[in-house]
Amino acid sequence: MENDKAPKLRTVNKSVSAFPLNEFPKEFPYLLGKELIYLLASKGKPELEGSEWENIFANCIGADWKPSNVGLDDVVMGNTAWGAKTVKATNPSTQKKVRLISGRNSPNYSFGERSDQGADAQLIGKLVLEIWNERVSSIREKYKHLRTIVLLKSNDLSEVVVFEFDTIRYDHELYNWEWNKNNNLVGTHKQTGEHCFTWQPHGSQFTIIEDVPAKSLVIKIKQPPILDKVKILTALGFDNTWITIIHKND
DSSP states (O other): OOOOSOOOOSOOOOOOOSSOTTOOOTTHHHHHHHHHHHHHHHHSSOOOOHHHHHHHHHHHHTOEEOOOSSSSOSEEETTEEEEEEEEEOSSGGGOOEEEEEEEEOOHHHHHOOOOSTTSOHHHHHHHHHHHHHHHHHHHHTTOSEEEEEEEEEOTTSSEEEEEEEEOOOOOGGGEEEEEOTTSOEEEEETTTOOEEEEEETTTTEEEEEEEOOSSOEEEEOOOOOOOOHHHHHHHHTOOGGGOOOOOOOO
């Protein structure tokens, strides 16, 4: 007997991400808060930059930290990879948009195309996005899920906002490009007029402007006392025999 129905399959190979977007593991906020408090207590100053944030985020979710030249897959867990960014903000919890420095995209290097202010803005914008898109595609060949994890931080690190979004390719036909008064290339969305990208010909720096999602994690911490250097060294049992001095003569 003929049957035009599709067959029922017992198993379907679905690629499930490490966790749903912006739904961090239950202990994540406490682990991150603990890391921030230790950093402040041990450093004595609120300094937290890219590579350190990558490592902290990886530790907090139980992922692997694998610093990447591309910068899109610095943290890896199974079939999910993250690029990590830090951004300063006076009031992180009220910030609506962030500017994310997203690599150096040089049309001159990649395409041999002149890319100063005398060049066609639409062409250069298209090439800048093509370079970005190629990077994203190359990482997506290895990881089904590709995201960007952002730490929006106050100047003293007492308040941070954490959020992630899917790292995507951009269709150049959706954007207009023009040179601004600072001689930088600005990309705006054709329908909304929203500022989406900035590209600087000097240094080829590419910046993506992202909305801070309503579903973000806000963490506030109590400022810890700074650890006493002498007490720490004493607790470690330090003495001068730990140090070897070598005098080199030219």
